[in-house]
Amino acid sequence: MSRRELFGSLCAMVFFVNIARLIFAPLVQPAAADFDVTAASLGIVTSAAWLGSASPRLPTGYLLTRFPRHYIAIATGALLVCTSLFTAFAGSVAHLTAGAFLMGLSSGMYYISANPLISELFPDRVGTALGVHGTAAQVAAVGAPLFVSAILVVDNWQTTFLFISALAGVSTVGLIVATRRTDLPDAGTADRSLAVAGRAQWRLILTGVVFVGVAGFLWNGLFNLYGDYLDVAKGIDAGTGRLLLSLMFAAGVPAFLVTGRLADRFPNVPLIIGIISTFSVLVFVLTLVEGLVAVAILSLLIGYVIHSMFPAMDTYMLSSLPDEHRGSAYALFSATMMLIQALGSGAVGTAVTRGFSYDTTFQTLSVAAGVVITGMALCYRSGYLPTGGDPGSTPDEAVAAGDD
Template sequence: MTHAAQVDTGAAPAADTQEVSRAPLSRVMTGVGFLLVVLSYMVNAMDRQVFPPLLPNIRAEYGFSLEQGGLLATNFTLGMALAGLPAGYLLDRFRRKTVLLVSIVIYSLGTMATPLATGFADMTLYRVVSGFGEGMQSAAIFAAIGAFFAHRRGLAFGVIGVGYSIGVFVAPLIGVRLMNTHGTWHAPFYLFGTAGLLIATASLFLVRTGLTEHSAERTASSRTHEYMPASAYNRNTIALAVHSVVSGVAIYGFLGLYPTYLITSLHYTAGQAALAMSLLGFGGMTAVFGGWLGDRFDQRNLLILSLLAVSTISVCIYQTHAGVAVQCVFAFLMGAFGLGFVYPNSNSAMQRAVRPGQIGRASGLFVTSYYGPAAFSGLLFAALVEAYGWSRAGLLQVTLLPLLGVAALAFVRTSRFNNAVR
């Protein structure tokens, strides 16, 4: 996946030009830097996904309703959405490494503050702050890596997706184990927040600007992109944004309340629910394969098939009331298509829908559209559950909603992507 680094200073302030141009990047430092980026995104995922399996205990301690719990499980994505467009603006003008390091510190401190909450209002604030940092980090990572690995963008995003999925896999297991060991749900938040601060410190010294400040324009200098729209907000990006909105609401509504569904409706233990969540994260590790396919085949068609798979698996999860073993299989498949195929290909397709110099704005647009409405997906799902029960709520939000994403994808024209064969 690595290649000779052509260092660009266009994304860095003038004061940094000489420093960046003097820093040729070896394969070893490329690998070390990329590994730290993946690890930082893994901790990002752990911070996000440790909350849902602990939600029943958090609700019991604070007396939150199901709707309040559902909102708390997903409202961190509001912070991500608020960070998306501003981060995209900053990434096209300032050093991506700076944005990356600051973002890790923000979400780590927000995570560590969550157990300090005295009620619903300040816990909401801490979750949103954490999400704001996570949104900044997502935009920074995918802009930097998308530029550096421009020709293998889908595969690179898939590897990052594996890091995310590992975080989803281990967070419920570690979180529940620590809660049972220490008799409180607070411990995992302190542990994961501290891990983020340590990775930020290591990244300060080991993630080189030759990796983060690479120019997508220079990588693509041998091609002309006059056939593409001049604006970053064009037919393709708008259609992909609509698809991202729909996908975010469906997938995050599912993620936020899936453990609660297993415990309250199917009467699983906390350990069994954590196992199913972990299998969901394990399924997301197929992101390498999903990204690889996205580099070689029509991404619109791949995304359409993936959304149809999510709808089908949702029927199996909410309508069949399967046992633990079969439910874990369904969770794995939901992770494979929802996290392993939909997420990396939606992200990389958004960057391919704009000219190379606009990938920062494309990355910010994806973060905002995917995570913004998702902030209220848990609240929506909880309201549907209260009104119609789990089966019909799952049918409405996780089965039918992705079909709207399929309709939006019908307007995408991959012939106008920046990697299209001319």
């Protein structure tokens, strides 16, 4: 079996691990109705899914110094089967929050193991491969609100998790078969210490954390509570809100494909700065507009721009890191930035329940993001930031550029 076929199996797996952390956003309103609480108060549930995604990333980095990457990727599928079943029987907010956290674990473990593996399967097309892989994940994001809407027509929202569990099991079996029939790269065999990788690559890790942390915090707070935001601030009903959330995610499908290719061809840092700056401006503008058409247009633009950040950032990190540090350094970066952005929806939900309006909260966060990114742009112009890998080069060829 070729590496391309294994890549296809990984794309199938990422569909389900990504839906595991995104499915809670469209479930906020029906779950809140069942539990007789406000939707904003369930921001803790969506934050739990993202905290779950953040928490295993550093331990997974350690596991990668002891076990092959594909072993961990397979284990995440088995974990998702079990945690989805647990969540399907949630009868309280506490149970749902615990289930969200546990399901989030699978996505965190998967991305830390799979993304370095993909960069090593296709070392001369890192951005393009990660873009295609991200597109598969994004299809899950697009389908999540529509899937929930379909389930609610015929059954209750808990049934969603039974479907996820069953389909994740099938995908896990497929990945096991694919890895057994593929000649896998051995690029990560020299990566044996998180501490060594952290000391060697701390500047690159810190740069990545600042970029993704500031944008991800705002994005997490926006999309996880988007339906309630549109209802409360824009007067858009819940069903239409779910469609607009799906539209926002749909815009990410071409974003992954296009930006993955761009990241292989153009300097990564200016590309990332441009993406995050545009995102912060668009969120601010969203708080000012009224009417369904204007909100729909902003939803599309925001969705496209923010999803462009992910393949650009992963290409920046993975193309810059040498074989002996890639898995560990990427885990350190990913664990830290995920912990920061995971707090977004909980912070926004808390602010709203304490009397701040959604618009004021999002305006404040978008201005803060803009200030930080302006500072990063000045640092880049002054030569203080690692420039990342040379577009089009292999990861090892890019090490010199990454140490600038």
